[in-house]
Amino acid sequence: MTSSDWFNLIAGLFGGLGLFIFGMKLMSEALQKSAGQGLKKALEKLTSNRFVGTFVGLAVTAVIQSSSATTVMVVGFVNAGLMNLTQALSVVLGANLGTTVTAQLIAFDIEAFALPAIAIGMMMKMFSKDVTKQYWGEILLGFGMLFIGMEIMKDGFVPLRKTDGFRDMFVFFSSNPILAVTAGALLTVIVQSSSATIGITIALATTGLIDFYGACALVLGENIGTTITANLAAIGTNRTAKQAAFGHFLLNFIGVVYMLFLLRYLVDFVNIMTPHDADFVASDGSKPYIARHIANLHTMFNLINMLVFLPFIHYLARLCEVIIKPDKPDENRMVRLSDNIMSTPAIAVEQAKKELMRMSGYAESMVVATRKYLVDGDESGLADVKTLEGYLDTFDKEISAFLVKLSMKNISQNSANQINRMHHVVHNLEKIGDYSESIYNSIKKIKKKQIVFTPEANEELKNIYDVVERFYTHTMNSYMNGTSKIDTEDEDIIDSLRKRFKKNHVKRLNAGECTIDAGLIYVDILNCLEKIGDHTFNIAQVLMAGENAPVANPH
Template identity: 40%
Template sequence: MRTVLMVLLSILSVSFADDYKVEEYGNSQTGRIETVLEDQLAVRVLDSRGRPLEGVEVVFETYSDGGSIAYPFTGVDPTIIEGDTASGDFSAVRLLTDDEGFAGISLKLGDETSNNSVDARVHFSADREERVHFSALAVDLRTIIFQIIGGLAIFLLGMKMMSESLQTVAGSKMRSILKKITCNRFAALAAGALMTAVIQSSSATTVIAVSFVNSGLMVLQQAVGVIIGANIGTTITGQLIAFKITSYAFPIVAVGFTMFAFARTRRNQFWGRAVVGLGLIFLGMTLMSDVLVPLRSSMAVKNFFTDFSANPLLAVFAGTVLTSIIQSSSATVGLTMTLAGAGLIDLQGAFYLVLGDNIGTTITAQLSAIGASRTARQTAMAHTLFNFIGAIYMGILISDNGGFVLNLVRSTSSHPLRQVANAHSMFNILNAVVFLPLVPLLARLCRFLIPDRVQVQAEEIELRLEEHLLDSPALAIDNLEREMVKMAAYAEETVKGAVSCFFRGYPKQNTIMSMEDRVDFMQRDLTIYASKLFQRDLDQEQSLKLPVIIHTINDLERISDHAVNIVEARGRVTSNLDTDISEMSSSALKASEMVLRMLDNTRISLESHSREASQAVLELEARLNGLEEDARELYTDCLTRRGQDGLQRLALLDFTDYCERIGDHLTNIAQSLLGGGVWHGTDDLT
């Protein structure tokens, strides 16, 4: 009876009221899965004067997307319309507002990350009803973390597979193109953009540019042009991701696997791996997007990412740190695109993250330049300055969310994914246009920050073998060859020291011994690095090149051994060496001159693959053989001599003999270079 009276009073009060309003409470909450929300979902019914209406019927009903109504309730005379009374989980409940005008229910969230929806229908009369929609986000934090990490890992794996495969297929040709067409800054920019677009790795292009500068194949200004072009080329990845083909991830993987499994050549296998990598990129994007999309209804999550727009420095810093950690700007740009596509971040915040990504990617060049020449470090510095300065002025230009730049980006597409990809492309293209005329100035600034050194002493030579390049065999072989040149230079210094020790008495024998030990350590490190390379997927050319490199390393080590033999021969003569005693001393001096010229030409051949220098080594070796034969004949003629003079002649003969042996090893190296630097299936490289 009381209920009937309350309903009648409610109807009468509503009838006499000019208007009414319904207030909602507890909407847009977030909670852990399978828990009851902290605050109830409630409505409050008021008349036009703001007075609570008691006894108004309110029906709460859940949807099939998860969640159920649970005790306790707020209101009068609850009636379970649908649900399990025993378990306390209901899908529909009818309540009457209390004397404060409130009616509310508790919501138990579902068992997976999703939006749980509840409708509240407020009945004022048979023909008057108002509907209030409630939404609450059920969060499975563990699943979200695992799926984001897993999706990012699959994305990175796809990037790695695609980049490495494309580097294997086209890397050597791209490096050859890079050497040939970087004659000016415009050609260098085009070459850098083309190479990065093909091998899908701006980091790889930058590392190659640094290595070319380090080995003298490219000057600083050319390398800066290549790096600027690489920044443009890397935007291709974002544009590719922006195409809405993530639903085809599995078919793409299947096509790639088929290409790989049924390929008849290793080259086609690598093409298959590249396609599989592309599919994995889209699969990783899908996994991350699926788990992030529901989060856009969470005010807490939205507020967190809104801070990126309100605090640009935070966004740039976050992008920089994340890219520095995972060493892939494409991955962080892809993650930014996923956040934008899920509605968690607006264009301005995404743009700031992209600027941070561009700064963070410079860490790769800085790492590759550690221990390299000053010019190589200047190249890495140019990359950092280029991206950092660009991020500063672009950050200022996009500080106005309704400004020209952001509106221009918005006008290119209505889809957030494409907008972020276009923002990335527009920034790098604009930055290239700004900096290309300033390349000479940027180069001078880098030389000012990292001044050139007049001379580098042999003692300062250190090998820099990049372990992270092993998964990119083309780059790792470049690294190995570059460091092998350092070993050749040090072996040359060792022989020079031995020759000086033999004829002049300095440096001391112990110094030459120490230098030879250092060459031994270089041989060990280079050989270990080469053996690790053998365990990677190599194409045919790389498989044929590595044995020759190892033979060259061994030849260089044997050369330093003969340098020790020279000083040991000198040690058998206790008195000062008389270089005027006979024609033998003249032959020894000529032999030393020839072997030093051969060493110099060999180093040049290894650095620049000069056929002329290699041919000069062979010509000098023929003359050196003649000198060694003449020295033996001269020594035979004076075998009857005794005393100190005889010991000196023997030392001179040994010296000439060791020079000839050094020449043999240098000939091996020269002939391997003239043969294309590849293995021909025989232990005798001569």
């Protein structure tokens, strides 16, 4: 080939592949933004039964056009403790079958609709003020780019038909399926998209460079390579999440191994059930029917694999538990957030919320520990207050950094508002920890100077602590449950109690019933409790703003 032919080949291959991948990414992300929240809830709630879990995995993946997104969601749910290993693997089985919808879509000869889809999608994206219509515009844009990229790739491969070296290489794949499987897996690992590598395979086969048998071996390898995404997402997660990701690899790897022995029979079966001869060559040298055969084989392999493994999913889960041992550095990691889950913003937001609730538990423990000592004389939790304050500082730093990175992704407006709210909540929880630490420091002075409060002061502390704890618990439970209607009357009660109790303290001081040192510490504690109530009220205000309402920056 001439240098011009080589340039056209490279430009066509990589330019077409770039358009294809970008179109697939744009379409998948838009589908996730428009339907992801509801699908995420379906994944979370409808997977208690392995058969139902498999169906949900299939349906979710077919809708969002990305098995990687589904498996990353699954890893996130397992890491958050919302799904056990067996449930996760059943969803992955369904996701493997659901992702074959992409190949079936590519196999349709609907390139003529690509440019109209881009035109309509661009108008919807640019001129519509409705967010949902903008998402649909992105879906149409991605759809059109995907097919244009596919056509460019096909045209780019045409000159290779005249090159003996390339023809011999692809013929070699047909006679060496294990090598073809390896090549398909490696290519998918590099490209990070099984849909893209299947698109390349279909382009090669349609151009006439590879026969159906060789293309099938490549497709099998692509099913192994696609598991790398879930395993990357599992980095930094807990042991069970790592087991779920590894289980995805085992499902596909074992399926490919046994299918290699049956490949010739599977190829014959697909040829029988699919109209026309897969390797029929048209006058222009192309193979017009092979795309549908490849898509059907991809679907058939994953369907068979699902039916084979579904009855034995418990045994596969046990095997994963035996192979993946606890990884101490990850298991002991305080904040369980990994940048790898950001590829699926909906699950990343939910995971950040789970960590925020853990942070909230630490803040509550600090308040409870100081109350136990001041009201009940119980020192059991007092020694942990300083440690917990350090935990809150770490959570504040790591969750905030995670949210900043996540906000830079292509996220929906709803996710952006949730992230903004979480910034507020994290900031106020850290402040609650600071004021609890201040009370702890006052307690140290009480112990050092052997200060004793009057019975009246002790009763007043009990009363204001009761309201503070009640307000905090009610507010954080509302946040966890997604409730926007919160009774903030307790905040006014706390302010009122602080004022009244300070007046009572002045009376006791004038009457000589308490010392100046005791009085100063008592007032400091009252002020800190009022500040805890104020920051709890700040959190309540964020929740009352509503699920989709934007909130000003807390800083």
